[in-house]
Amino acid sequence: MKDLGPAHHFLGIEISQTQSGLHLSQSHYAHTILERADMVDCKPMSTPLEAKTTDSPNTPLMEDVSFFRGLVGSLQYLTLTRPDLSFSVNYVSQFMHAPTIAHLKMVRRILRYVKGTINNGLHFTSTTKLHLSAFSDADWVGCLTTRRSTTGYCVFLGHNLISWCAKKQHTISRSSTEADYHAMANTAAELT
Secondary structure, eight states: OOOOOSOOEETTEEEEEOSSEEEEEOHHHHHHHHHHTTOTTOOOOSSSSOSSOOOOTTSOBOSOHHHHHHHHHHHHHHTTTOGGGHHHHHHHHTTSSSOBHHHHHHHHHHHHHHHHTTTOEEEEESSOOOOEEEEEEEETTOOTTTOOOEEEEEEEETTEEEEEEEEEOSSOOSSHHHHHHHHHHHHHHHHO
């Protein structure tokens, strides 16, 4: 067995050692996605999606869906170190079966956000207490098509983010309290 020294790359994840711990990022991979989408010189955006996204039924379907699916699949892998992309990538993933031009515009907006935040990633500090904490939230009837709420949670071990999720709830909630209850139940299950 041979010691290769400190890790620098692992499965496309760049590992940088700082004085306080480790920084994990996928900036090279994100740059590759921007190259594939021909958006290397695009103007950056400050948010990955608009605040209120609506699905217009009059938008024509894309002719070549493989390009859309490839970009969304690449963005899904990027969420390994980018929890800020989880909700928006989850949202556009719902349209993989029949994407429209409007859905491609959403993906391009996400890519413009990635361009502006290409060096973002996860930072793990070595000087932290082993205290487990979690935060959860839900939006009531966030999807106007299915009337389902969206659950979001993040789990921290000390100051280090170790787990996160943003997904539609399995059932339709009758109130915002019920949607929040489902979000807390999912978070408790993750903690357990």
